[in-house]
């Protein structure tokens with residue numbers, strides 16, 4: 070079986086974690102977490118980085134720190150992961166969805182202005198599958214109303230929007246270090262921001278609302294979302310190889326494109342757009358109508374030993390959100406199409422060029 074993604078862990082990574090262990094730095098406090106935050110912030114060009122236990126937690130604290138009230142609205146793409154929605158809904162706020170583009174699978178930035186209301190408190194812009202959302206258009210729609218933009222950059226490690234690091238452009242950027250992400254700490258996440266007050270709030274929220282002035286006296290409820298020193302040691306080690314990892318991802322993407330280009334009636338994400346150069350977090354494809362749907366093709370590929378994953382199931386189709394009375398009658402044709410007809414191929418950092426060729430042989434056979 071060629072797995073859809075395997076983490077790339079080196080001897081240097083093992084040594085870095087062992088060093089933290091030997092020194093007894095294992096909790097969420099101490100020099101390893103501080104060093105990782107500092108190095109990650111500087112790699113992005115942001116002033117602050119607040120490490121947390123996963124990418125979903127990074128979004129949760131980012132939304133909580135906006136102090137959303139019931140009935141407030143947060144704009145985001147329909148085509149995304151449930152992580153974007155959870156804390157918004159828990160705060161009684163309303164996710165307002167926009168559709169995605171068939172060209173680059175990212176949210177329709179041009180539709181953001183149309184859905185802003187007097188209750189809009191934020192836009193959560195998601196950079197999807199290695200390409201960026203069109204942030205300038207989103208920021209231009211939001212700025213006159215003072216609405217902050219938060220970037221979900223979980224899939225955008227080492228990616229730039231018009232030359233600026235993803236995550237550094239909005240009020241805040243959230244990252245995931247889950248095992249299939251381009252930089253991994255197994256589980257892990259981080260929020261970057263240039264805003265001092267917002268950063269202080271994030272630190273408070275991830276650490277039980279502990280008051281830096283008076284320990285065990287709490288002004289606000291938080292969570293324990295601290296990243297451990299072992300994760301941070303791994304993250305610092307991985308960060309040193311991030312540029313090389315992104316280069317390899319682009320090479321993987323280039324090889325797939327060369328082979329897949331000639332298959333009729335499928336679409337693959339472009340290598341470049343007006344805003345960015347694809348970092349191929351994953352190599353996906355969307356099947357045209359002359360092919361069976363993605364589930365059928367994934368099953369065929371599975372029989373041949375090719376691991377795949379489906380694309381996101383859009384938020385307006387999520388049973389848990391529909392049951393909560395959200396998105397009644399909502400239709401987002403492109404998001405729905407991506408869900409029905411999209412899948413991604415093995416594209417982790419450990420895949421060999423031979424494996425890519427084998428995968429492409431099987432894709433050709435199955436789609437012939």
Ligand SMILES: *Cc1c(COP(=O)(O)O)cnc(C)c1O
Nearest residue numbers: 123124125150152223224245247
């Ligand atoms: C992976 C991912 C997350 C969630 O990160 P976890 O670390 O798995 O919680 C959030 N948003 C996007 C776009 C992701 O790809």
